[in-house]
Amino acid sequence: MTLASLKHLSAHYATGADRFHALDDVAVDVQAGQILGVVGESGCGKSTMASVLSLNPGPSLRVTSGTLAIDGTDVDLTDPASHRPLRGGTVALLPQGALNALNPTRRVGAMAHDILAVGDKRITRAESLRRTAARLEALELPPRVLRAYPHQLSGGMRQRVVTALATLRNPRLLVADEPSSALDVSSQRLLVDLLRRLVSDGLVEGIVFITHDVALLSELADRIAVMYAGRVVEEAPAKDLVAAPRHPYARALLASVLVPEAGTRGRRLSGIPGAPPDLRVPIPGCPFAPRCGHAVDRCADQRPPRLVIGDRDDSCWRSAEFEEAANVG
Amino acid sequence: MTLLRHILSKLGWYAAAFAAALALNFFLPRLLPGNPVDTLIGQALRGHASSDTKQRVYETYVREFGLDQNLWSQFLTYIGKTLQGDFGTSFSRYPSDVATMIGDALPWTIALQLPAVLLGWLIGNLVGAVAAYRRGGFDRGVYLSSLFLTAAPYYCLAVLLLYGLAVALPLFPTGGGWSFGNHPEWTAVFAVDAVSHWFLPFLSLLLVFIGGQAIGMRSMAVYEVDADYVRFAESFGLADRKIIGYIFRNGMLPQITGLALAIGTLVGGALLTEIVFSYPGIGTLLYDAILNKDYPVIQAVTLLVLIVVLVANFLVDVLYGLIDPRIRAAERGER
Numbered sequence: 001m002t003l004a005s006l007k008h009l010s011a012h013y014a015t016g017a018d019r020f021h022a023l024d025d026v027a028v029d030v031q032a033g034q035i036l037g038v039v040g041e042s043g044c045g046k047s048t049m050a051s052v053l054s055l056n057p058g059p060s061l062r063v064t065s066g067t068l069a070i071d072g073t074d075v076d077l078t079d080p081a082s083h084r085p086l087r088g089g090t091v092a093l094l095p096q097g098a099l100n101a102l103n104p105t106r107r108v109g110a111m112a113h114d115i116l117a118v119g120d121k122r123i124t125r126a127e128s129l130r131r132t133a134a135r136l137e138a139l140e141l142p143p144r145v146l147r148a149y150p151h152q153l154s155g156g157m158r159q160r161v162v163t164a165l166a167t168l169r170n171p172r173l174l175v176a177d178e179p180s181s182a183l184d185v186s187s188q189r190l191l192v193d194l195l196r197r198l199v200s201d202g203l204v205e206g207i208v209f210i211t212h213d214v215a216l217l218s219e220l221a222d223r224i225a226v227m228y229a230g231r232v233v234e235e236a237p238a239k240d241l242v243a244a245p246r247h248p249y250a251r252a253l254l255a256s257v258l259v260p261e262a263g264t265r266g267r268r269l270s271g272i273p274g275a276p277p278d279l280r281v282p283i284p285g286c287p288f289a290p291r292c293g294h295a296v297d298r299c300a301d302q303r304p305p306r307l308v309i310g311d312r313d314d315s316c317w318r319s320a321e322f323e324e325a326a327n328v329g
Numbered sequence: 330m331t332l333l334r335h336i337l338s339k340l341g342w343y344a345a346a347f348a349a350a351l352a353l354n355f356f357l358p359r360l361l362p363g364n365p366v367d368t369l370i371g372q373a374l375r376g377h378a379s380s381d382t383k384q385r386v387y388e389t390y391v392r393e394f395g396l397d398q399n400l401w402s403q404f405l406t407y408i409g410k411t412l413q414g415d416f417g418t419s420f421s422r423y424p425s426d427v428a429t430m431i432g433d434a435l436p437w438t439i440a441l442q443l444p445a446v447l448l449g450w451l452i453g454n455l456v457g458a459v460a461a462y463r464r465g466g467f468d469r470g471v472y473l474s475s476l477f478l479t480a481a482p483y484y485c486l487a488v489l490l491l492y493g494l495a496v497a498l499p500l501f502p503t504g505g506g507w508s509f510g511n512h513p514e515w516t517a518v519f520a521v522d523a524v525s526h527w528f529l530p531f532l533s534l535l536l537v538f539i540g541g542q543a544i545g546m547r548s549m550a551v552y553e554v555d556a557d558y559v560r561f562a563e564s565f566g567l568a569d570r571k572i573i574g575y576i577f578r579n580g581m582l583p584q585i586t587g588l589a590l591a592i593g594t595l596v597g598g599a600l601l602t603e604i605v606f607s608y609p610g611i612g613t614l615l616y617d618a619i620l621n622k623d624y625p626v627i628q629a630v631t632l633l634v635l636i637v638v639l640v641a642n643f644l645v646d647v648l649y650g651l652i653d654p655r656i657r658a659a660e661r662g663e664r
Binding site: 054086165 | 464556557558560562563564565566567568571575578579652653655658
């Protein structure tokens with residue numbers, strides 16, 4: 001069952017006279033009970049997508065088109081003012097850099113009460129604290145955390161407190177924007193287990209996990225979407241994507257990192273030649289064409305179609321041609 | 330317990346600072362060139378007395394004021410009397426009691442400044458925090474007008490107000506603490522009269538204070554607005570009012586210092602305000618005392634300022650801990 005469906009999302013940052021086209025007709029679906037991983041290099045638009053998906057676009061971002069179907073409603077993403085009631089309750093954000101996400105002069109319990117009071121103006125403080133204590137307990141935090149200020153908690157505890165607060169109102173969808181990038185390996189492990197448990201216990205129905213860490217995603221995610229230059233170029237079940245990426249960029253990205261699997265030891269790493277394109281000018285064709293070893297003429301000026309085969313899809317002219325040939329034959 | 334010990338050790342430092350300032354307070358006015366008795370006699374006898382009479386009057390005054398003793402024994406007398414709460418007699422308005430003179434002037438100064446400082450601090454900081462959070466046109470408007478209020482020379486602002494609201498549009502009297510013919514007493518008529526005289530100097534101080542605080546808070550809050558915790562709070566759809574409250578509390582620490590300094594120097598009187606509006610406060614008193622080398626009055630006023638500054642700073646030290654839990658923790662040695 002599809003929990004949330006993002007369609008036709010295009011957005012740009014207006015910087016003086018320039019427009020920086022951060023997202024170009026992005027579409028992803030999140031299935032109920034699943035974790036969707038979004039991966040890509042810096043500047044590919046994954047954090048921008050996270051901000052739009054969590055209904056928190058930054059002040060300089062202009063969303064020109066896009067809808068998010070969630071919880072039986074279609075949210076018009078071009079109108080940020082209409083989002084406010086859905087924030088925190090329907091869609092919640094697990095932010096980048098959780099260590100500084102807590103207000104240093106507010107006790108955890110008081111902050112939790114502020115958050116719960118957004119959804120229910122008449123909730124009493126005692127009721128807030130009771131519900132928060134229960135949630136903290138589920139994340140193996142003692143109730144004394146309610147009385148603590150952020151500086152009195154360890155880094156790992158703060159990470160869990162932020163997670164507890166983000167899921168406090170039982171959001172349908174949790175958007176995790178690189179929550180693991182500032183953590184050491186063992187804290188990452190804990191976070192990954194925690195997110196899995198949130199989904200399996202039904203505290204949140206689905207998670208979008210954004211990262212540049214392919215190895216982490218291959219363990220955590222059910223499906224993976226690969227982004228490049230503001231577009232989703234390939235989306236597939238995690239295992240299939242890691243085992244057999246189709247889009248040349250996805251293949252190049254996976255070839256440039258080590259995914260722990262049989263045969264990793266003997267592999268040589270290869271990089272991707274060239275640099276990502278300048279997003280200030282709209283790209284008519286495939287954004288990866290200049291760096292792609294398999295590019296043909298039309299890659300440069302015609303946008304490759306999104307080709308859905310079974311439970312995976314990718315946007316590449318070569319895949320489209322193979323498919324055509326297979327159908328004709 | 331450690332908190333109490335911490336406060337006690339702070340008190341020790343404040344006592345040392347007080348002792349040093351007390352000594353300076355005595356010696357600094359005496360380093361002024363000239364002699365108060367010369368000024369006094371020059372005014373009193375206007376030259377038509379024989380030099381012999383002059384000499385005798387001079388010696389009487391010198392003995393009466395204790396100026397014939399050496400500096401050291403004068404200092405000991407000063408310390409002894411001060412600790413008993415006796416500030417002596419004024420030189421220039423002999424034989425008025427200094428304590429009474431200050432007692433007469435102080436209520437005017439406090440009534441003028443305390444509301445202006447407190448209200449100005451609150452409004453200025455709120456406006457600054459809101460401007461930083463809202464950004465855009467409101468922010469630019471607040472920033473520019475605050476800059477104008479603080480950067481324009483104060484007397485220009487005061488004179489503009491005076492011209493606009495007392496001369497061109499005579500809503501308020503042009504100066505003084507009360508109308509001619511009236512005199513201070515507890516009646517409704519006098520109260521209305523005093524408030525109408527009070528309003529313009531109050532307004533001028535309030536505007537300047539709002540401007541200064543708004544600029545300070547805005548530049549603090551600009552950093553807070555981009556902090557991760559603000560983004561996180563926004564992601565829950567928290568009301569703007571709530572988020573501005575978060576920013577306000579995190580950005581107000583340096584502003585509290587500003588408030589303490591303002592309250593501390595407040596009792597010294599707003600010299601320019603009191604002069605422009607001929608207001609009967611401590612500022613005017615101190616100004617006259619300095620012109621006449623009236624040592625006891627100067628000393629008493631500066632001592633008053635000194636005590637209030639120290640007390641205000643001490644309170645701020647304690648208050649810091651209440652506002653920022655991290656400071657409290659560091660003081661307790663947690664961390």
